């Protein structure tokens with residue numbers, strides 16, 4: 001167990017009405033006592049708040065409120081103190097310095113939460129959900145993270161894992177009675193459990209697509225010939241909403257994304273910097289650039305000017321961009337400029353030329369006609385991703401990978417049972433599967449994995 005008493009700023013590093021410094025560890029009360037003028041914190045009840053002053057070497061630093069929490073009923077399970085000060089980053093820094101002088105040390109990123117995990121209050125997926133909650137920016141991501149914090153994923157997995165553990169114990173017992181050739185574990189029952197687990201794993205794995213949409217938003221590429229009406233449509237879509245423009249670091253291309261929220265889900269309308277202004281985008285840069293834009297997108301919204309005579313270039317472009325896992329929406333634009341009989345024929349024309357399934361929408365961005373249809377279409381993509389059964393959604397890459405490894409090893413076990421392999425090997429495969437299933441909750445983990453997870457937290461969490 002960790003003996004250090006750690007401290008950090010728990011609030012954002014900037015000016016605020018109040019700032020909070022968190023202290024956790026066995027010496028919390030003693031250390032804060034040394035710089036706190038007020039009640040003796042060793043003597044007060046748990047979960048109480050006290051008024052006083054922070055002093056360092058005889059000088060008063062600030063007037064504060066101090067909250068006291070006794071182990072083990074605390075966030076970290078350790079003795080903890082929270083100091084609420086006047087929210088100046090400078091005062092916060094002075095208080096931290098005073099704490100460190102008196103025996104505390106600065107917490108590393110995620111160290112408070114790591115202690116909550118190490119001390120057994122929460123499992124690894126719950127710890128991760130705290131980071132997700134902090135990062136949540138919309139209703140969907142908040143809900144999924146909160147569900148995970150309450151143990152959603154851990155429960156689903158631990159039920160499966162326990163059943164499998166029972167079988168493993170029986171199989172291992174058989175090993176002890178190897179000479180007697182007994183079978184404690186009913187192979188048929190084991191098989192049906194394995195199928196059950198496989199189903200569950202499959203549905204959790206499938207939920208990752210939705211989880212990913214919740215966590216990272218859904219990438220939508222808007223493509224069309226110059227003057228097809230791309231910018232006008234973007235403006236119409238983003239009208240009621242302040243566009244958040246972000247430069248996503250780490251991508252080689254300078255990708256600009258405008259975020260559109262529809263029914264609590266984020267859609268990232270992808271724009272590649274510089275491209276939008278090029279008048280002859282298609283001719284000059286051609287299919288290659290368009291492909292780059294569509295490469296990481298889940299949805300392609302292709303705009304075709306309804307007033308055009310010849311759609312052969314559009315058809316070519318769409319065909320060259322299509323992928324199995326790409327949803328295609330073809331938008332006939334500027335319908336206010338053409339008579340209905342003309343654009344009515346359009347849909348049939350595209351359907352004759354493009355064999356894959358797609359949605360067809362006729363819009364006028366200028367007159368704000370049917371923009372809602374496009375929003376509904378985007379939204380329905382998300383609705384289809386939601387699985388009917390269960391509401392546990394995988395949002396985390398690490399969980400996704402662990403689930404896939406679990407699935408593979410459960411299949412190995414299935415093979416092992418079916419092929420009447422030796423009991424030793426069967427037990428070995430079972431142990432493997434248990435280990436992978438245990439990775440999600442952190443029952444099996446290593447320092448590298450933990451370090452990687454918690455280092456991504458903010459300091460003070």
Ligand SMILES: Nc1nc2c(c(=O)[nH]1)N(C=O)[C@@H](CNc1ccc(C(=O)N[C@@H](CCC(=O)O)C(=O)O)cc1)CN2
Pocket residue numbers: 072073074075076082121
């Ligand atoms: N001031 C303050 N607000 C905060 C936190 C905090 O640490 N301090 N939190 C920090 O993230 C969040 C609340 N999460 C918390 C989760 C568990 C416990 C806790 O003490 N759990 C104990 C006791 C529960 C009880 O009293 O019934 C336990 O589970 O044993 C505290 C906060 C958000 N707000």
Ligand SMILES: Nc1nc2c(ncn2[C@@H]2O[C@H](COP(=O)(O)OP(=O)(O)OP(=O)(O)O)[C@@H](O)[C@H]2O)c(=O)[nH]1
Pocket residue numbers: 224225226227228229230231232233276277278279280281333334335336337363364365366367
């Ligand atoms: N009548 C009508 N005109 C439209 C509509 N949408 C766009 N336009 C016009 O078409 C022209 C081109 O529109 P943009 O939105 O700039 O087209 P774009 O695809 O972004 O063009 P590039 O930036 O060159 O790729 C502008 O003059 C728009 O006003 C529409 O729904 N109806």
